Amino acid sequence: MNAPTNLTAADFKSDVKPIWCPGCGDYAVLSSVTKALADLGKPREEIAFISGIGCSSRIPAYTNVYGFHGVHGRALPIAAGVKLARPDLTVLAAGGDGDGLSIGGNHFMHACRRNVDMTYIVMDNQVYGMTKGQASPTTAPDWCNSKLTPEGTGISPVEPARLALAAGANFIARGFSGNPNEVARLIVEGVNHPGFSFIHILSPCVTYRPEQREWKNAVHAGDATPAQLIAEAMHRLAADDGYTTGVLFAGNRPPFMPERKVSASFADLERKFVS
């Protein structure tokens, strides 16, 4: 292991200027990510940051580590591939609620149960912002400000933390972009916790969901001691109003890492095609 670096949060920011709307919570998440990376003390070339598609998925471009802006909903399989091929890297994936829980919902579920050692950050604003404000999987059923769902979706929203727990995620935390220093702590803890870590961040969309500016009055800190047993975490999450912040679950499942061994030489493989 290399010695800790003296890089600051600013060293982890790229020269690319974000094009998010002023007031968007994702600015604060970017600040949390760069602060967390600085605190982790790893050199930039030992970190990979993978995303899907959407406003929040632009985040790797704004950081100064290896980045991959992937296909819609496919951040997690790409990130898992990176981690399995290069276990020495610290791998983070990020995206929004639509990318991660609808288009990529299936990958999310299996990433949780597979438990590859990586950290997934979902910036949840309960709306598809990039495509001009449609209901997402986390939107409340009675939100009717989109022309596509003028009477609301009428469908119960996905509860990301509960889904992650049920699917087998080994670390679950929730933060609020309005408290970026606390979110930085959650990211650091998630990265340091072995296995698949899920960081659910409430990140307001001030353009299509201006009422989310009030989230700052709704969020509240949870139990200082995270649940370590699934049953206990389920019990807590069953009573959760969706605004509890902090580490919600810290499990102890060993991460998935297949044994790396050479099963055939290049000569063997070549022979198969030549003969």
Add this chain to the structure above:
Amino acid sequence: MTTDIATFLAHAVALEQEAAERYAELADAMEVHNNKEVAELFRKLSQFSQLHLEEVKGIAAGYELPQLKPWEFQWQDGESPEAAPSERTHYMMTPYHCLQLALFNEKKGHVYYADRAYKATDPEVKKFAQLFADEEAEHVVMLEKWVATVKPPAEGWDQDLDPPGDAE
């Protein structure tokens, strides 16, 4: 050894640094959204915070400041008091709103230092907290004068003739 004054000055440095960074970030965001006038104003506010940062760093130069993690700072709202709350911004905001935001931040900065001065038991912390509180009070007065020279925007300032949600 970490002393009360060193911890206090570490907070003072972070306060100005975060204010400068946030204003610069807002300037960039306004530039991207073609709100050049407000972008320029945020840039100027960032420069002012940068000057204050240098000043505080000068005072702190003789002390060994503790290396605090971002979440170890003792801020009342989780963020440093002069970091402009981004939820109070808008892509069509006017110079008036921008200065009102700066005034809001300076007032929070003043309250923070005044509170530190009031509660401090260490005489050195008390002295510097009072000094910084007085400076913030001066900034508040300056900004109030500045705001008074700017015309408040007319009603409907945020009406966008090509609103983001229109093409759905």
